[in-house]
Amino acid sequence: MFDLHRLRLLRELKHRGTLAAVAQALSYAPSSVSQQLSQLEAEVGVPLLEPVGRRVRLTEQAEILVAHTEAILQRLERAEADIAASLTDLNGTLCIASFQTAALTLVPTALGLLREVHPHLRVHVTHMEPEKALPALQARDFDLIVAEEYPGNPNPRPAELQQEDLLDDTLHLALPKPADSAETDGPMATLRSLADHPWVMEPEGTAARHWAMSLCRNAGFEPDVRFETTDLLLHVRLVEQHHAAAFLPDLVWSGRPPTVPLRHLPRGQRTRRVFTVVRRGRTQHPAIRACRDALRRAAALHSQEA
Template sequence: MFDLHRLRLLRELKHRGTLAAVAAALSYAPSSVSQQLSQLEAEVGVPLLEPAGRRVRLTEQAEILVAHTEAVLERLERAEADIATSLSDLTGTLRVASFQTAALALVPTALGLLRDRHPQLRVHVTHMEPEKALPALLARDFDLVLAEEYPGNPNPRPSELEQEDLLDDPLRLALPHPADGQDTDGAMAALRSLAGHAWVMEPEGTAARHWAMTLCRNAGFEPDVRFETTDLLLHLRLVEQQHAAAFLPDLVWDGHSPTVTLRQLPRGQRARRISTVVRRGGSRHPAVLACRDALLHAVTLHSGRAEGGTPRTHFERGSAKP
């Protein structure tokens, strides 16, 4: 029988890409990881790694082993959920990753609910954009990730992950100057009117940047992107001080009144979808269920404070294990 620990190292190598990354993530020496994988090769009786420049890649037989390892780990994750369900209260640590606006507008309220209902549960929250957080979820660095999906830019959905929609968060055009009058010319005209202005957008390679660039190009212009950051509060500040135009989600206001002039976007581009994502097999864990319910309740409370995201499902009190 193959050694599960060594199989997990092989799986880590697939998800993290290098022996050094595996060693750093697991606090091992790279030589120790290499030695363990050599021993696994001896157990299996076939080569599992082959050179790829200065790195290594998995052989076909290694990929087969990783697929079976994923199935074993999923079953073990279900066993962990069953054990946790049998206990009288939630304990241990739940590791959550969230992007900025959800972390500011929803996560603190959810944390308060979890603290009141499950005081023995330790929740560790990391601010991380979905582009990095979702691969880290696959690598088992997190248990739950808050992710965003922009119109016309669906996220990849690996079969190893399960996604549950949380809310639709409206997106709006933020003008870098006071409004001249009513928005009578239409969404596309409002967007085109900013063709000559500076813009602030999220960095290249993010889903938000791809969506924003596509939207501007469909309006017939190439935006002059002078500022790049994932910090949407900085986006807002740059608009407030008339340095740049931006696309801002309603969650950025966190229930407060907007401080800049906003315009609607063209139809089909008016909301991003926010969801919670977990590994397949982990959705039954009572800590995950409790966190998802708390986030849904946070959405309900947020929607009650201001006109913003519309909940896609409703919080049901008592649906998490007490």
């Protein structure tokens, strides 16, 4: 019988990419991780790793082992959920990751709702963009993440993860003051009127940046992106002080009136999807269910205020 601890190290290597990353995540020495994987190879009787430059990659047989390990770990998480469900008091620690605007608007309300019902549940929240949070969820760094999906930019949907919608968040074109476009102009004409204006966008490699660039290019221009940040509050400030145009979601206002002129975007590009993601083995865990319920209620309250 294969050693489960060593199988988990092999799985960690698949998700984290390097022996050093596995060692750092689990507080081991890299030599210890390498030794454990060598022992697993001896147990299995076939090579599990092959060198690629200075790194290693999993062999076909290692990938088979990882797939079975995923199934075992998912079943163990279901067992943990069943045990938690048998208890009258919900406690322990729940680790959440959320992108900025949801962390500002939805998460604090959800935390208050959770505290009222489950005062002994400890919730740890990390601000992290979905591009990093989704792999971290698969690596079991988090129990639940709040993620976003932009129009025409679907996220990967690994079979071991399960999604649940929270809300559709309206997206707007934010005009630097003074407004150069009248309300009666069409969305595409308004967008083109900012072709020569500086822009603030999220960094390269993010779904938000890909969506924003595609939108501008479909309008016939390459945006002059002078400011790059995932901090949408900085986006707002740059628009307020006339330094840049931007695309802003409703969540950034946290129910308060907008401080900059907003215009509609072209049809089919007006909302981003906000949702929670968990590993399938955790879907029935009482803490996960309670957290999702609190986030749904927070989203409903936000929709009523908007």
